[in-house]
Amino acid sequence: MADQPVPSFFDEQAETLDDRVAPADREPTVIVDDVHIVYRVYGASGGRNSPTAALSRILRRQNSPSMREVHAVKGVTFVAHKGEAIGIVGSNGSGKSTLLRAIAGLLPPRSGTVYTNGQPSLLGVNAALMNDLTGERNVVLGCLAMGMNPAQVKQHYQQIVDFSGINERGDFISLPMRTYSSGMAARLRFSIAAAKSHDVLLIDEALATGDAAFQKRSEERVRELRGQAGTVFVVSHQNRTIRDMCERTLWLEAGVLRMDGPTEEVMSAYEEFSRTRRR
Numbered sequence: 528m529a530d531q532p533v534p535s536f537f538d539e540q541a542e543t544l545d546d547r548v549a550p551a552d553r554e555p556t557v558i559v560d561d562v563h564i565v566y567r568v569y570g571a572s573g574g575r576n577s578p579t580a581a582l583s584r585i586l587r588r589q590n591s592p593s594m595r596e597v598h599a600v601k602g603v604t605f606v607a608h609k610g611e612a613i614g615i616v617g618s619n620g621s622g623k624s625t626l627l628r629a630i631a632g633l634l635p636p637r638s639g640t641v642y643t644n645g646q647p648s649l650l651g652v653n654a655a656l657m658n659d660l661t662g663e664r665n666v667v668l669g670c671l672a673m674g675m676n677p678a679q680v681k682q683h684y685q686q687i688v689d690f691s692g693i694n695e696r697g698d699f700i701s702l703p704m705r706t707y708s709s710g711m712a713a714r715l716r717f718s719i720a721a722a723k724s725h726d727v728l729l730i731d732e733a734l735a736t737g738d739a740a741f742q743k744r745s746e747e748r749v750r751e752l753r754g755q756a757g758t759v760f761v762v763s764h765q766n767r768t769i770r771d772m773c774e775r776t777l778w779l780e781a782g783v784l785r786m787d788g789p790t791e792e793v794m795s796a797y798e799e800f801s802r803t804r805r806r
């Protein structure tokens with residue numbers, strides 16, 4: 528997975544991809560080319576997974592009888608450009624998070640390729656912060672991990688705490704993260720990540736966890752981040768969030784890209800699909 532800028536390659540590649548070719552005036556930031564992602568699940572049928580049985584299989588060079596494969600993303604292809612905010616929608620288990628993790632470089636595709644022009648940052652509900660450290664220490668660690676120097680951390684610290692709203696009802700920032708509600712923790716994670724502009728920002732449901740005021744602040748911030756030249760991907764089950772923030776949407780169903788186009792068109796088709804499925 529490329530994390531180095533590769534502009535010349537991008538220019539060439541954009542010309543060879545079929546009808547999803549990047550228009551000449553827009554710079555591609557992410558190219559997903561016929562990507563398949565397959566998970567291997569061990570112990571799927573239970574039973575024969577004792578260490579002794581595993582050792583015996585290894586000695587006999589046999590595969591685990593209980594290994595199963597889940598084909599989570601099936602031949603997805605698209606090109607994303609600088610300045611775009613792209614929504615990803617689909618039913619539960621349709622492959623949205625898997626696709627984001629592949630763009631972030633955290634999951635190797637079984638086949639196909641993901642090219643990224645710039646460093647993707649995945650901001651998920653599960654993004655790693657240290658539970659036993661205080662919110663305060665996590666802000667510092669998070670900023671350092673994003674490449675800020677100590678002076679920049681100092682400069683951004685108060686702004687991050689204020690944005691998160693963690694201290695609105697008392698001095699919670701000096702308490703360990705494990706004492707936070709899941710919504711508070713998600714707000715802090717978002718606030719840390721949003722303090723910096725990103726080449727490619729991947730947001731997995733993190734915006735859904737805050738209250739209305741926080742959601743409004745974060746939507747504004749995502750707009751600014753887009754303006755600062757990045758590309759933003761947003762996975763959400765909240766159709767309003769997708770409509771408010773993204774002008775383009777990808778609809779995944781059972782791992783297949785069903786639609787890729789202007790948000791309103793895609794959302795109407797997706798909502799119609801969801802309605803008929805419920806009947």
Ligand SMILES: Nc1ncnc2c1ncn2[C@@H]1O[C@H](COP(=O)(O)OP(=O)(O)OP(=O)(O)O)[C@@H](O)[C@H]1O
Nearest residue numbers: 566568597599617618619620621622623624625626
């Ligand atoms: N670590 C894993 N190991 C095995 N299978 C997995 C793993 N993670 C996801 N899957 C499977 O991959 C498929 C896609 O899952 P994914 O989490 O990407 O879907 P999603 O669209 O993000 O779902 P949701 O809307 O419920 O969050 C599902 O069938 C899921 O069971």
